[in-house]
Amino acid sequence: MDPSDSITELLLKAAALIPITHYLLGIWIIFLIFMYIFLEVHIFQDFLNGFRGNPVTLTYNSCSEIYDGVVSKCRILHGRYLVSPWLSSPHLQTVFLNFFGNPPRFSYRRQLFTTPDGGTIALDWLMPSDVAPAASYMSNSISKDDRTPIVMVIPGLMSDSASAYIKHLAFKIAKGGWNAVISNHRGLGGISLTSDWFYNAGWTEDVRTVVEYLHQEYPNAPLFAVGTSIGANVLVKYLGEDGDSTHIAGAAAICSPWDLLICDRFINRRLVQKVYDRALTIGLQIYAQTHQSIYSRLADWEEIQKSRSVRDFDNHATCVIGKYETADTYYRHSSSAxxxxxxxxxxxxxxxxxxxxxxxxAIPWDECRANKNIVLATTPHGGHLAFFEGITAYGLWWVRAVDEFFSVLHSSSFMHKRKEESSPQMLEPVLDQGPYLSLTEDGMLSAIVNEATTGGIVANLPEEQCNHTKTAEAIISEPEADIKTNEKSLCDTVKPSNHDVDGNQDVRYLRQATAPLKRHLKELSRHGRKSMWLLAYIAILTTWPFLRSALLILFKRKIRNVVPATWLRK
Structure with missing residues (x-):
């Protein structure tokens, strides 16, 4: 070793003695560590856990009858979920689902449905006979009185009935003896747009229209619904909008975004999320390219082509067509949380x-826990709509969970039934329950009142108000008693006619019916007088500085002779 060699030269000579294969091995190890962290791989955790999977966490209301009567009997939801070992990453699962997915093979039966605004929706049906070993295509329709449950599926963004996860779900439903119908979004499923309206994350009218159609066509068949991704957001928003008036007996929301504003911020946070953002943007641009004739007429086509993110596309397309001011406005309006x-x-x-x-x-944990009709199932792993299980990734865990949930719900007494609009359970103000007055042709006033309703209101009033009502009725009936006393002799000799008896009954009925109305008017008048005095007091206090100055200017000479000079200086 030459003593004149520097430390750097010595290090380089030492490094040259190391075989090149060792360097390649080190680079490979560093790359694996980076990818392990970047792709969020968890196979080592699964190995340390003995490949037993992770338990499913259920969030629900402690008083929930849906949990006690339905979910508590679902074995899958109370079990554990184990990811396919070679897909131990949410990104690997999501990518594998979209490019491969291992979907079952079958053929749908397509029905074209026209919406009231002229739009076209492709309804793709899959029936038990289509997946039977000896599938028969003799009967291609469902009878009007068929009681076989129907499961309506709402796909996610840029997905249709051909997507792998949709096929997994439809096959499982049909294999269980139920009918599945996929409600494709407008312009998807190989169908051209026939109107100037596009689907978006908050557009629930198409779901509402299809649900009404399915119920009218098959009134005896229980109707269930499954929404996935954006479709889950649309479904949850629709269920919240319609409440008791929907015909849906049970529903499932899979991987819902819940709050689109939070998801928009999240998808632009890290590099790996930006990859998904870019992939979704390309899908939206392909969708716009398919319907360029309409998009170029209603929106700025050049800006749509230049979009680099979902937010850009929504700014230049969705907001313009949907009449939203900004993308944030659209996200807030369309969120289902x-x-x-x-x-x-x-x-x-x-x-x-x-x-x-x-x-x-974005998951609304507290809102889900507060609603007795909702059970939220979460797993540590699963990716987006994937949840692959088994060595060969043969199926999706959430498909089995939803199928079991619907089966147990169907056999229970907790299925939702639409409440008739003729008997709404709404609390109305007491004043609105009062009698209505109608003016007849002869100038007489007659009361139109529901006896049962009026009686119910009086029964629910506090004791004070009941006594007040009785007193008012007694005061009103006093003149009638005097008239009867004075005319007692006439009544003894002259028998009243039927017309007179009916007239007296009408007058008595009118007085009894209008008594509550008079009482409420008196209360309003009394409160009104108090309010007027209070307003007058406030007006005097607030305007006194100006009023004092005006009085001094007008009556300064007269006041000067009465009021001491020191007061005027102040």
């Missing part, structure tokens, strides 16, 4: 905590 509290249908929600598209930060 605010409608959770109004849901009255038994709803199973499934989400993965490592979902790379719909973040767990």
């Amino acid at each position: 605010g409608y959770v509290k109004n849901i009255t249908v038994p709803l199973l929600c499934v989400s993965a905590l490592d979902d790379p598209v719909c973040t767990k930060e």
